[in-house]
Amino acid sequence: MGNSRDDVLRTALEILHRYGLADLSMRRLAAELGVRPSALYWHFPNKQSLLTAMADEVLGRVGPGSARMRWDHRIERVATDMRAALLRVTDGAELVSAGQASGLSTTTVGDYLTDAARHGGLSDRDANATRTAVCQLVIGLTMEQQTRAQMERIGAAEPSDRDFDTEFADGLALILDGARHRRATGH
């Protein structure tokens, strides 16, 4: 009985969650599946495409938010959900960051943000700026948090006293203030 593409993907996510991104090698993944490394290349053309599929899986459960909410609350909700999704998996932010940078990820969650801003009355340009600022904040700050956590676990850094949840909330509130101001002034 052979493995399906989905078996590979699921096992990869398990390794990621248990041991982190640095320990997710094609060779180790193959071993976990009871198969030779070369077998993986029947399911995915290369490691990058596997990582992209994993990133899409991690962000896949983030919803668009309710259209009945106020537009700014909706952005807040999507951003918070996105952050929670990244935090749910070890090194989730780094994974998504790599996928985003490579441009291969289908980042529907970014579109949710743009849509919410546009429904709030922002121009296309302002809506896009909001999306960009929010996405970079979520991914970048969460990546810092998870990398820090990983280093503390190894003992390569002493525990810091930073409160990432508050830093995130403050940064998001600042951006939303900017977005509301843009809406008020027309453009």
Place this chain on the structure above:
Amino acid sequence: MGNSRDDVLRTALEILHRYGLADLSMRRLAAELGVRPSALYWHFPNKQSLLTAMADEVLGRVGPGSARMRWDHRIERVATDMRAALLRVTDGAELVSAGQASGLSTTTVGDYLTDAARHGGLSDRDANATRTAVCQLVIGLTMEQQTRAQMERIGAAEPSDRDFDTEFADGLALILDGARHRRATGH
């Protein structure tokens, strides 16, 4: 005649600029210096510390901006200089992102942003939120731009029509609107 720590650092930056981060291996760096890989470990305890030193070098030329400028113009200036510094070297943003995430980088440029915001009358908390939002935008968006450029160079992606300079300017303007609003309302 032996190599100094500075020779190693300078050669590493040359390789980075000419071939990108993926091609910067300890073995290749050693070859370029005419030395065995193990020799590098006399100068740096490991690769990560070399990368951190490189990141500090890349951001080292970014100044604090003039204290005589308006606070928001000053933030704009520092952020723009930072972006320019990252763009000056191949994969500069990814390098700095890794250093920042690891927490080993001495990121004085972040302090310039916080200081400027505080001088503008923002609370410590708002000043910090401004710094966070700006830093994540600069690093994240520039990383996207450079990764995309690298992939187009290899032929792994067709040229996109995105205008990163405009995206950056718009995102920064939005954040600064938020910061100015915070100042006006007191907190």
Place this chain on the structure above:
DNA sequence: ACCTGAACACCGTTCAAGT
């Protein structure tokens, strides 16, 4: 102060061939 030699324990990827 700076480097060699030799080793250890790994990587991603290709491709003909097998079932």
Place this chain on the structure above:
DNA sequence: ACCTGAACACCGTTCAAGT
């Protein structure tokens, strides 16, 4: 449809020993 076998061209790091 899915996998093996074997190979290619690499990695970072350690450590005793050399000059």
